[in-house]
Amino acid sequence: MIEFFQDAFQYRFIQHAMAAGLLASIVCGLIGVIIVEKRLVMMSGGIAHTAYGGVGLGFLLGFEPILGAFLFAILAAFGIGFIKRKGGTGSDVVIGLFWSAGMASGIFFVALMPGYPPDMSSYLFGNILSATASDVRLMAVLTIVVVLTVIGLFNNWKAWMFDGEFATILGVNTGFLEYLMMLLIAMTIVVLIRVVGIILALALLTAPAAIAALLVPGLKARMVWATGIGTVITLTGLWLSYGWNLASGATIVMLSVACFLVVYVGKTMISKRNQG
Amino acid sequence: MNESHTSAITKEPVSALHVEHLGVRFGPVVALDDVCLDVADGEYLGIIGPNGGGKTTFLRAVLGLIPSYSGSLSIYGETAGKSSGKSRTSIGYVPQSAAVDKQFPIMVRDVVLMGRLKSRITLLQRFSHEDRELADSMLEEVGIADLAERQISALSGGEFQRMLIARALAVQPRLLLLDEPTASVDANSRFQIYQLLNRLHERMTILLVTHDMLAISTHVRSLACLNSKLVYHGRPELSEDSVRDMYGCPVDLVAHGLPHRVLKTHG
Numbered sequence: 001m002i003e004f005f006q007d008a009f010q011y012r013f014i015q016h017a018m019a020a021g022l023l024a025s026i027v028c029g030l031i032g033v034i035i036v037e038k039r040l041v042m043m044s045g046g047i048a049h050t051a052y053g054g055v056g057l058g059f060l061l062g063f064e065p066i067l068g069a070f071l072f073a074i075l076a077a078f079g080i081g082f083i084k085r086k087g088g089t090g091s092d093v094v095i096g097l098f099w100s101a102g103m104a105s106g107i108f109f110v111a112l113m114p115g116y117p118p119d120m121s122s123y124l125f126g127n128i129l130s131a132t133a134s135d136v137r138l139m140a141v142l143t144i145v146v147v148l149t150v151i152g153l154f155n156n157w158k159a160w161m162f163d164g165e166f167a168t169i170l171g172v173n174t175g176f177l178e179y180l181m182m183l184l185i186a187m188t189i190v191v192l193i194r195v196v197g198i199i200l201a202l203a204l205l206t207a208p209a210a211i212a213a214l215l216v217p218g219l220k221a222r223m224v225w226a227t228g229i230g231t232v233i234t235l236t237g238l239w240l241s242y243g244w245n246l247a248s249g250a251t252i253v254m255l256s257v258a259c260f261l262v263v264y265v266g267k268t269m270i271s272k273r274n275q276g
Numbered sequence: 277m278n279e280s281h282t283s284a285i286t287k288e289p290v291s292a293l294h295v296e297h298l299g300v301r302f303g304p305v306v307a308l309d310d311v312c313l314d315v316a317d318g319e320y321l322g323i324i325g326p327n328g329g330g331k332t333t334f335l336r337a338v339l340g341l342i343p344s345y346s347g348s349l350s351i352y353g354e355t356a357g358k359s360s361g362k363s364r365t366s367i368g369y370v371p372q373s374a375a376v377d378k379q380f381p382i383m384v385r386d387v388v389l390m391g392r393l394k395s396r397i398t399l400l401q402r403f404s405h406e407d408r409e410l411a412d413s414m415l416e417e418v419g420i421a422d423l424a425e426r427q428i429s430a431l432s433g434g435e436f437q438r439m440l441i442a443r444a445l446a447v448q449p450r451l452l453l454l455d456e457p458t459a460s461v462d463a464n465s466r467f468q469i470y471q472l473l474n475r476l477h478e479r480m481t482i483l484l485v486t487h488d489m490l491a492i493s494t495h496v497r498s499l500a501c502l503n504s505k506l507v508y509h510g511r512p513e514l515s516e517d518s519v520r521d522m523y524g525c526p527v528d529l530v531a532h533g534l535p536h537r538v539l540k541t542h543g
Contacts, residue, residue, distance in 0.1 A: 152399040171395030
């Protein structure tokens, strides 16, 4: 442990990794609570996986894959949001189609590349220790946008989440709020790609929020707690993966799921004992 | 004083809700067909009808939550556009409590404060001191002021319903729309809710959609039946025939309370 902190002072890449973990925890704390309470978890999964297509396109055309991921995530967010608002087709069907079409297009684009295929696994499963200074800068900008939007419109978010129809009757443009939230989810996914990757992003989005939901009432309190829990989990995961040379994304995800299980079982036992 | 869109019959009192030939379709399914209704200011109207008869659809059309394909409606003389997105602050809406997420992490007072939400999306919107006082007095009005700091997941069905009424009142409406307000409450709460509505009726128009025949016969001042078409009955006197027509099967009507005649041959 002490060795880890000594190295953290010495090596830039550990500092970048710690910054990336902290930023990821912040967006997961805010957006995670919203998607858990508004039941948008599967939709977020769809957005995340569609982003893989953008990664592939970035490799094929030679631009930064993370920007491609951002572009595809936004397209998926608006596409799913649009079809969901129009009704007709069940939104789970649409999410499923975006989900697999995104993955397929990523594979397709990479296969079109001449020569040796690049290593895509860091985008799928994350590699927090490979976060560069420019990665952290992009993550920081996106995190600031997410935080300001969530805090600035907090009462509107709360009204939209609790009873969007009532807000609509009052004249609040809930369609705008819905699309804005889709955009924020897309940004969150991009922040998470470096840390846990596309496939594992759902766990880091939902686990801290779900743990906070077991521990505290109140929306604001849950966001603060989820951020704190996420920070502890990502930094612990980073330390474990650095010290024992484990896959960082997988370590962080398994740690968050384990934390959820421990809190869940603990809470169930305590409430049973209080009843008995 | 109001120059808006009054018809030739200007002597009539201003109508709270005026619906003309309203039609709503879901794809090929006609949910509402040629519904005409005029709710006078100060009325207490009950709408009954079978499940799937379009009662909730009618309320949602009035609220602008779903588009209509024909007809028009105006609320206190103001024509409501076909599209949503226009604020309807003269209406206080109490949805079916089953339609609201009871596990959402929010305090009772904060739910009522939603009624004070501004229609424009502005940064760092805060509720003023007056808004908070108004929310508290509405909680007082519906009789759950002591629960203001409670999480909504800890409320009983009746308390939850009264909280939704308090939220609608916080809008300071002239017309209160309620969708099955007693669907998920016990008998005692039901009685209290109808007492509350009787009290509110002194200062606002009430439109109530319900299955509750007892409520119709004892509280409501006028009655309409809705089963895709709407039949207006004026005084709440139901005939077995008219109810059978609406529901498509025989329905037992229970006469309740001496001053009210519920059963009458339908003219």
